[in-house]
Structures are given as structure tokens and as C-alpha cells.
Amino acid sequence: MDLSLIIALDVVNGAASLFLLCLGLAIIFGMMKIINLAHGEFVMLGAYATVISANAGLNIWIAMLVVAPLFVGLVGLVIERCLIRFLYGRLVDSMLATWGLSLCLIGLVTTIFGNTINGVPTPLGGFQVGAYRSSWYTIFLLAMAVVMMALVYGVLRFTRFGLVARAVMLNPGMAATLGVNPAKIYMATFGIGAAVTGLAGGLLAPVSGITPVMGTAFVAKCFITVVGGGATIISGTLSAAGLFGFVNQLGAYFTTPVYGEVILFLSAILLIRLLPQGISGRFFKGTL
Amino acid sequence: MPAALSRALQGLAILAAAALVVVLPAYVELFTLMQLTLFAAMGVLALSLGFIWGFGGILSFGQTAFFGLGGYTYAIAAINFGDSTNAILLAILFPALFAAALGYFVFYGRISEVYLGVITLTVTLILFNVVNSTAGDAYTIGQARLGGFNGIPSVPTFNAPYTPDAVLSPEAGWWVTGGVLIAVYLLMRLLLASPFGRIAVAVRENETRAALLGYDPRLIKLGVFMVGGAVAGLAGALYVNWGAFVGPTIFSLSLSAEIIIWITVGGLGTLIGPVVGCVLIQFLNAKIGSQQAFNANLVLGVILVGFVLLLPKGIVPTLKNALLGLGRKARRRPAASTAARTQIAGAE
Numbered sequence: 001m002d003l004s005l006i007i008a009l010d011v012v013n014g015a016a017s018l019f020l021l022c023l024g025l026a027i028i029f030g031m032m033k034i035i036n037l038a039h040g041e042f043v044m045l046g047a048y049a050t051v052i053s054a055n056a057g058l059n060i061w062i063a064m065l066v067v068a069p070l071f072v073g074l075v076g077l078v079i080e081r082c083l084i085r086f087l088y089g090r091l092v093d094s095m096l097a098t099w100g101l102s103l104c105l106i107g108l109v110t111t112i113f114g115n116t117i118n119g120v121p122t123p124l125g126g127f128q129v130g131a132y133r134s135s136w137y138t139i140f141l142l143a144m145a146v147v148m149m150a151l152v153y154g155v156l157r158f159t160r161f162g163l164v165a166r167a168v169m170l171n172p173g174m175a176a177t178l179g180v181n182p183a184k185i186y187m188a189t190f191g192i193g194a195a196v197t198g199l200a201g202g203l204l205a206p207v208s209g210i211t212p213v214m215g216t217a218f219v220a221k222c223f224i225t226v227v228g229g230g231a232t233i234i235s236g237t238l239s240a241a242g243l244f245g246f247v248n249q250l251g252a253y254f255t256t257p258v259y260g261e262v263i264l265f266l267s268a269i270l271l272i273r274l275l276p277q278g279i280s281g282r283f284f285k286g287t288l
Numbered sequence: 289m290p291a292a293l294s295r296a297l298q299g300l301a302i303l304a305a306a307a308l309v310v311v312l313p314a315y316v317e318l319f320t321l322m323q324l325t326l327f328a329a330m331g332v333l334a335l336s337l338g339f340i341w342g343f344g345g346i347l348s349f350g351q352t353a354f355f356g357l358g359g360y361t362y363a364i365a366a367i368n369f370g371d372s373t374n375a376i377l378l379a380i381l382f383p384a385l386f387a388a389a390l391g392y393f394v395f396y397g398r399i400s401e402v403y404l405g406v407i408t409l410t411v412t413l414i415l416f417n418v419v420n421s422t423a424g425d426a427y428t429i430g431q432a433r434l435g436g437f438n439g440i441p442s443v444p445t446f447n448a449p450y451t452p453d454a455v456l457s458p459e460a461g462w463w464v465t466g467g468v469l470i471a472v473y474l475l476m477r478l479l480l481a482s483p484f485g486r487i488a489v490a491v492r493e494n495e496t497r498a499a500l501l502g503y504d505p506r507l508i509k510l511g512v513f514m515v516g517g518a519v520a521g522l523a524g525a526l527y528v529n530w531g532a533f534v535g536p537t538i539f540s541l542s543l544s545a546e547i548i549i550w551i552t553v554g555g556l557g558t559l560i561g562p563v564v565g566c567v568l569i570q571f572l573n574a575k576i577g578s579q580q581a582f583n584a585n586l587v588l589g590v591i592l593v594g595f596v597l598l599l600p601k602g603i604v605p606t607l608k609n610a611l612l613g614l615g616r617k618a619r620r621r622p623a624a625s626t627a628a629r630t631q632i633a634g635a636e
Contacts, residue, residue, distance in 0.1 A: 087596075097592070100592030103545060227406050266414070273399070
């Protein structure tokens with residue numbers, strides 16, 4: 001009983017982390033149809049911002065929840081202005097350029113900080129379930145995933161920005177004739193996507209190894225999740241993250257973490273073969 | 289330029305390249321020769337992606353999957369057979385079959401370009417993870433231990449066909465590698481001139497139109513993908529022969545990125561461009577590696593972004609267009625016919 005509770009917690013936690021990691025990518029891909037291969041490096045930047053500011057004496061919660069998203073969001077805005085805005089509608093070029101960007105960011109961070117950086121201790125303690133231990137931080141991550149989902153849903157569904165953003169997502173040309181400036185919306189979207197990704201990086205900083213190349217571990221997983229979920233932001237990402245997080249953690253539990261990832265990837269490839277439009281393309285048409 | 293003259297010039301260039309391969313060991317020292325051997329092996333890898341991306345329109349983000357499979361197949365087979373000839377053949381065959389299986393999945397599912405990139409990237413990552421975790425005695429194929437993250441050391445290098453005792457010297461290794469590069473280039477040229485190559489280009493240009501003309505784009509793409517897989521596998525065998533070692537980093541994403549950079553820099557849609565880009569970037573990498581001021585990734589990233597934004601065609605097509613433009617000005621030919629011919633030449 002206790003063991004199954006711990007496993008259930010692990011599975012839910014895996015899905016929640018995956019959801020947090022993918023949300024920013026889903027926002028950028030779903031709205032702008034830009035494949036951001038530098039996504040993993042945004043996560044890395046968020047983690048670095050958190051660790052550096054926390055080690056400089058800042059409160060860990062502020063470092064995680066404020067510094068990381070703000071910093072990465074700003075970086076995202078700069079990148080959108082300098083690079084991404086030349087690439088709208090050029091899908092393959094956008095992939096190539098963002099891959100170049102990812103190499104640049106890895107190189108830059110390695111040049112400045114070297115190959116390793118000290119992490120931060122995991123805040124909050126642990127709790128006991130029978131003979132097993134788990135940490136409160138796991139529960140916190142789960143709560144953050146729920147909060148982020150509610151926040152993004154709320155903004156897209158109930159605010160004027162959300163309405164305009166959804167209009168641009170559906171038909172940029174039509175939105176432009178109605179007086180919306182798609183370029184501005186794209187800029188804001190990219191910034192928000194980057195900030196959400198930075199937040200995920202900050203939240204995962206205490207529980208993951210922090211190196212300049214840590215992003216490459218996430219990028220394929222995030223992609224396969226977003227692509228598996230389809231172009232809709234909330235329902236697609238949520239269903240795919242839930243499914244793949246479940247598969248990954250169960251696979252890892254019954255075999256090894258490495259084969260857990262292999263199982264995740266294989267099931268994702270199978271899913272894309274069966275549902276080329278992603279889960280949401282089939283089951284949640286017309287939703288967010 | 290008249291077609292006959294153009295063809296004669298190309299023939300001359302290939303003869304010159306072959307002559308260069310033959311005489312080079314007499315003029316350069318061993319270290320340089322070894323470095324050039326590596327460049328040539330990577331040149332074959334560059335050709336494999338240059339072929340499928342430039343002429344099949346298939347952007348595989350994980351061409352290292354086939355490269356690595358070829359390398360591992362060669363290593364395992366060479367250790368077991370004690371003779372490299374069949375090992376090389378297997379290193380071509382196995383990645384081609386793997387490409388066929390993966391390609392069937394991807395092309396017959398009519399998966400779009402983006403997803404294709406994601407899937408090939410993922411497959412590379414799976415292979416990396418799996419091979420990386422094969423340390424220990426349980427993972428042994430015949431007499432070859434896979435070695436996990438340690439890789440397989442002291443792989444037998446090439447020997448004369450079916451005579452295991454006649455191991456090739458580094459000079460002979462260079463002749464083989466350089467020769468293979470030229471041979472693969474020639475074969476691809478021939479393949480592109482054949483009906484199959486023409487149809488492949490037609491599919492790249494417009495899949496629907498090719499389908500309406502009665503060709504099956506899925507089958508054509510599968511064929512192109514398999515050729516790319518086979519050539520990449522061969523490149524893997526050449527690479528392992530160069531270093532007598534193979535490890536999981538052969539599957540790394542950074543190498544995948546580098547191949548794409550070679551082609552973007554050299555020129556997509558040409559065969560010589562990828563090789564030129566490959567040699568240039570590797571040369572640059574070797575130079576960067578010998579200093580400490582900045583990281584190689586930074587330079588590669590800047591180069592890739594710069595070429596995508598400023599020179600999307602790459603070096604070779606840009607130079608070619610510039611030269612043709614000059615020639616056109618000098619001869620004052622009617623622009624239209626030359627332009628049409630350039631397009632056809634560009635498609636070859």
C-alpha cells in the first residue's frame with residue numbers, strides 16, 4: 001500500500017515535471033509554429049539564474065519564482081527581436097537557426113562559468129509514508145504544475161491578450177486586418193514562452209544536475225511530448241505529458257531509468273505514427 | 289557553360305582529386321595524413337546527409353544514428369570475424385536496413401518535415417542512451433563486449449580483402465578513405481543522373497505533382513533515405529578504422545548538429561558543398577581546439593545562425609552563381625537560357 005502510494009506519487013511527479021518543462025515550448029510551437037530547438041538551453045539558463053542568484057545570497061524562492069522567469073523572459077525578448085522575427089514562416093530555417101542558437105548559448109555559458117556549477121540544496125524537507133520517504137518538494141512541483149496550467153488557461157481564456165493571441169494563432173492575416181499587430185503578439189508570446197520555460201528551469205534546478213549541456217537532455221523529450229500532444233497548448237501538452245510521464249516512470253520502475261526513457265521515446269514514436277496530428281488533433285478539436 | 293565542357297571540367301576535377309589522393313602520402317607527414325583521413329571519413333558522412341537533404345528534401349536531424357550503427361556494426365563484426373572485408377559490407381547493409389525500417393514508419397505514415405526531424409533526433413538519442421548503458425559482461429555479441437560508455441577499444445583496422453594478416457598501413461588507410469570519398473561522390477552523381485535521381489528531385493520539388501505523375505513519393509523517399517543510411521554506415525566504418533575505437537559519443541547530438549552545419553555552410557542541393565563545408569568546419573574546429581579563449585560550440589553556433597540568416601544558400605552555390613554571373617556579363621548571352629540551364633545544373 002505504502003509502496004504503491006510512493007510509485008503513484010513518482011508517476012504523477014514525472015508527469016508534472018514534464019508538463020512544466022513542455023509548457024513554454026507548447027506556447028511557442030502552438031501559437032507561432034516556430035520549432036525552438038534552443039528550448040533546452042532556456043531551461044538551462046533558468047536553472048543557472050536560480051543557482052547563481054541563490055548562491056549570491058538571494059532567497060531561494062525569489063530566485064526560483066521571480067529571477068529565473070524574468071531573466072529568461074528578457075533573454076527570449078532579445079532573441080525574438082534579433083533572430084526569430086526573421087524566420088516566421090520558414091520552418092526549417094527556424095529549426096536550423098534555433099539549433100545554432102542553442103550551440104551559442106551552451107558555448108557562451110561554458111565560456112563564462114566553466115563546465116560545472118554548484119547546485120542549490122532542495123528546499124522543504126521530506127515526509128514519511130510507512131517505510132518509505134518522499135520530499136515535500138515533489139508535492140510543491142505538482143502544485144506548481146497545476147498553478148501554471150490554471151494561469152496559462154486563465155490568461156488565454158479570459159483576458160483580452162488571450163483573445164487576441166488565440167485569434168493570431170488561428171489566422172494571423174485575418175487578425176491583422178482587424179487591427180491587431182501580429183508581430184507584437186508574436187514578440188510577447190515568445191517572451192512569455194521563454195519566461196515559462198525559465199520558470200521550469202528554476203523549479204528543476206534543486207533536483208537536477210546543473211551543467212551547460214543539461215538542456216540537451218530535455219530537448220528531445222519536450223519535443224516529442226509537444227508533437228505527441230498536438231498544436232493545442234493546454235489539453236495537448238497535458239494529455240501527452242500525462243501519458244509519457246506515466247509510461248516513463250512506470251518503465252523506469254520496472255526496468256532502469258535509461259530503459260524508462262527508451263520506452264517513453266518508443267511509445268511516443270508509435271503515438272505519432274498512429275495520430276499524426278497529435279492527441280489533441282484527434283480528441284480535443286477547437287480547444288486550447 | 290556548354291554541358292559538354294562542364295562535364296569535361298568535372299571529369300578533370302575528379303581525376304585531379306584522385307591523383308591528389310594517390311600522391312599525397314609522399315608529401316605530407318603522418319600526423320597531417322591522419323587528420324586528412326579523418327576529414328575524408330567525415331566527408332563521406334557529409335555526403336550522406338547532403339544527398340538525402342539536398343536531393344530528397346529529407347532533413348534528418350539524427351544522421352549520426354546510421355553513422356554510429358555503421359561504426360558499431362563494423363567494430364563488432366571485425367572483432368568476431370577477424371577480417372574487415374565482410375565487416376565493412378555489414379556496416380553498409382545494417383544501417384541501410386535500419387533506415388528502411390525507420391523510413392517505412394516515417395514516410396508511410398506521411399509524417400511532416402518537423403516530425404521527421406523530431407523522430408530522427410529521438411532515435412539518435414535512444415541509441416545513445418541504450419549503447420551508453422551496455423557496460424558489463426551481459427552485453428556481449430560474439431567475442432565483442434559493447435563496453436557501455438567506455439566504448440570498444442582496439443578494434444581491428446582494415447586489412448586487404450579477405451587476408452586478415454595484411455593490415456593496411458596509415459598511408460593505405462588514407463588511400464582507402466580518400467578513394468571511398470571520391471567513389472561515393474561519383475556514385476551519387478550517377479545515381480542523380482539516373483531516372484531514380486530525377487524522380488527524387490521531382491519529389492523534393494513538389495510531392496503532390498510527382499504523385500500525380502504516377503510516382504509513389506513514399507517509396508522514392510524511402511529509397512533516398514536508405515541510400516543515405518548506407519553511406520552514413522560506411523562513413524562510420526571508415527571513422528572507426530581511423531581511430532581503432534568506437535564509443536557512444538559517435539551517436540551524439542552535437543555531431544548531428546555539426547553535420548547540418550557542414551551542409552548549411554557548404555551549400556544545400558550540391559554534392560561538393562557538404563564536403564567543402566565539412567573540411568572547412570573541421571579545420572576550424574581543430575584550430576579552435578588548440579586555444580582556450582572561447583568554446584567551440586559558441587563559434588559553431590554563430591556560424592550556423594549567420595549562414596541561415598545571411599547566406600542561406602551556402603558557399604558553393606553562392607560562388608557558382610557569382611562566377612556564372614561574371615561569365616554571363618563577359619559573353620553578353622541572353623540571360624533567360626543561361627538562367628534555365630543554371631537551374632537544371634543546380635538540380636544535378
